[in-house]
Amino acid sequence: MRTQAPCLSIGFLATTTGRLFTRLMEQKLKPAGMRAGQIPVFLALGKGEILNQKYLAEFAGIEQPGMATLLARMERDGLIERETDPNDKRVSQIRLTPDGLMKGQKIIPIMEEASKEAFKGFTPLERDILITLLERMSSSLERCL
Known part of the structure; x- marks a missing residue:
């Protein structure tokens, strides 16, 4: 009851x-x-998109520091790579690596x-x-x- x-x-x-x-x-x-927490990143970047951390945090519905930690782990594991945004040197553009793309599928x-x-x-x-x-x-x- x-x-x-x-x-x-x-x-x-x-x-x-x-x-x-x-x-x-x-x-x-x-x-x-x-990991389950990586799902939003894989979904957002799964077709070869290049996005910034702020967008990914909003997409995943988590705070920026949490996304920073998640992305650092994914980078360590060879799932994503970062490059400096040519229009704003303070911003990193993030994409899945070939291994990340395979796993994301x-x-x-x-x-x-x-x-x-x-x-x-x-x-x-x-x-x-x-x-x-x-x-x-x-x-x-x-x-x-």
């Missing part, structure tokens, strides 16, 4: 579900030499596989309804911030 108010339990459920899904993604990405199939596992036992209609509801909730929360 639930004793918490529904408005309190949705946060707990969303957080718990997100953590579990992230753990599943980590399991699936580890053999390919990737595995992201979507891995995410699809994890999603299939997460939706086991759901009908296609239930899956579509849940996705629609989560998208609506996400939009509502973005408007609040």
Whole structure:
């Protein structure tokens, strides 16, 4: 029996579900030499794009220092490379290395596989309804911030 108010339990459920899904993604990405936190960078740069750190941080929805740390690790691991922006010497342009591009091509199939596992036992209609509801909730929360 639930004793918490529904408005309190949705946060707990969303957080718990997100953590579990992230753990599943980590399991699936580890053999390919990737981490779940790198997914936004791979997605943003996956077609050979060259972007700056500020854009990547906004795209990923994380603060600049967190993105700086993530990019430093990805550079150390040979997944990205940086070059100075010719128009602004203070800014680095970031791109995936050939190894990063190869690994990045595995992201979507891995995410699809994890999603299939997460939706086991759901009908296609239930899956579509849940996705629609989560998208609506996400939009509502973005408007609040």
